[in-house]
Amino acid sequence: MRPAFYDRPVVEVARELIGCVVSRDGCAGVIVESEAYHHSEPACHAFVGLTERTRVLFGPPGRAYVYRSYGIHACLNAVCEPPGVGAAVLIRALEPVEGVDLMRARRGLERVQDLCSGPGKLTQALGIWLEDNGCDLAAGPIVIERKPRRWRAPQVAASKRVGITKATELEWRFCAVGSRCLSRPAFSRA
DNA sequence: CATGGGATTGACT
DNA sequence: GTCAATCCCATGC
Numbered sequence: 001m002r003p004a005f006y007d008r009p010v011v012e013v014a015r016e017l018i019g020c021v022v023s024r025d026g027c028a029g030v031i032v033e034s035e036a037y038h039h040s041e042p043a044c045h046a047f048v049g050l051t052e053r054t055r056v057l058f059g060p061p062g063r064a065y066v067y068r069s070y071g072i073h074a075c076l077n078a079v080c081e082p083p084g085v086g087a088a089v090l091i092r093a094l095e096p097v098e099g100v101d102l103m104r105a106r107r108g109l110e111r112v113q114d115l116c117s118g119p120g121k122l123t124q125a126l127g128i129w130l131e132d133n134g135c136d137l138a139a140g141p142i143v144i145e146r147k148p149r150r151w152r153a154p155q156v157a158a159s160k161r162v163g164i165t166k167a168t169e170l171e172w173r174f175c176a177v178g179s180r181c182l183s184r185p186a187f188s189r190a
Numbered sequence: 191c192a193t194g195g196g197a198t199t200g201a202c203t
Numbered sequence: 204g205t206c207a208a209t210c211c212c213a214t215g216c
Contacts, residue, residue, distance in 0.1 A: 035197070043197070053212060070198050071209030077197085090197055120198050163197055183198095 001146060002138055003062030010080040010087035011036040015174050017078065017089055019147040019154045024126045024140070027102055029094025029116050030148070032179040035161045035172055037077070039086030042166040046086025056134045057086040064142050066123070066133040073120030074129050078137055078144060092119045092162070092173075095181040097148075118183040157186040 001020075006013055014036035021028055039046035039057070045067065046057040056065045057079060065077040065088050077088035094116035096103055103115045103125035116122035123129070128142060137144045147154075155177040160168060162184060175186035 037197075045197080048213070051213080067197085068209095068211065070196060071211070073198055075197060092197085118198070161197075165196085 001062070001144060003060060006061035006078060006080045006137075007082060008080065010038050010089060011172055013078070013080045014089040014172065015156055015158075017091070017144070018156050018174050018176050021097070021145045021148065022076075022091060022094060022122075022126070022142065023098065023145070024128060024132075024142045027096075027099030027126045029096045029098075029122065029126070029181075030176075031091055031093075031144075032095050032154075032176040033091075033093035033182050034174050035090040035092055036080075037088055037090060037172075038081075041170065043161065043164040043168075043170075044086065044088075046088075050086075054086055057088055059083055059134075062137050064132055064135045064137055066128060066130055068130060069120060074123040075119040076123055076128055076132075076142070090119060091122065093117050093179075093181050093183050094122045094125075095176075095179055096125070113180045115181075117181045121183075159187045 014034045017031050017034050020031050037044035046054045060083050063079045069075045076091045079088045081087040096115050115125045157175045157177050158171045159173045161173045
């Protein structure tokens with residue numbers, strides 16, 4: 001989508017990204033899990049302010065923020081809200097729809113539900129790495145597009161974010177109810 | 191300049 | 204259930 005889609009409150013964008021499609025170089029998947037992060041709360045990388053690492057987070061909406069996690073993995077975010085506001089949606093899980101065999105080769109696994117069911121897994125499956133940091137999500141190489149018809153109105157559950165130690169009370173995680181490709185089961189409903 | 195800690199995953203007890 | 208891998212960044216001395 002165009003930058004205007006992302007130029008809104010990050011929690012709103014996180015919810016609406018459920019059902020949208022992420023693609024890169026022939027591999028694609030439907031977003032089934034997302035989380036919102038905002039510079040006003042300490043779980044967000046942008047909480048520390050503008051640094052070299054957070055430059056993209058504070059930049060224009062509609063760009064990819066890709067960072068290294070635990071020294072090993074890459075995680076993909078969509079930057080939201082106007083320039084000067086550090087906010088992004090972490091893409092946590094996809095349901096594979098295209099390029100499944102290439103994803104299997106990259107992951108070294110067979111089962112479709114194991115290919116993209118986690119933030120580090122989906123970047124490996126799609127070939128996303130740190131070089132993609134800052135790329136325009138409308139122009140690529142990583143592209144996010146509107147929902148396919150069958151995903152028009154997925155039932156979405158809200159719950160607490162996963163894997164963080166600060167601001168754990170916020171229910172800023174969103175899941176497509178019933179998907180078998182979530183990183184963890186969805187709990188509460190919204 | 192040294193150090194600690196991750197928005198995780200997969201292998202192992 | 205526990206735990207190591209691995210490295211960049213932010214913090215503190």
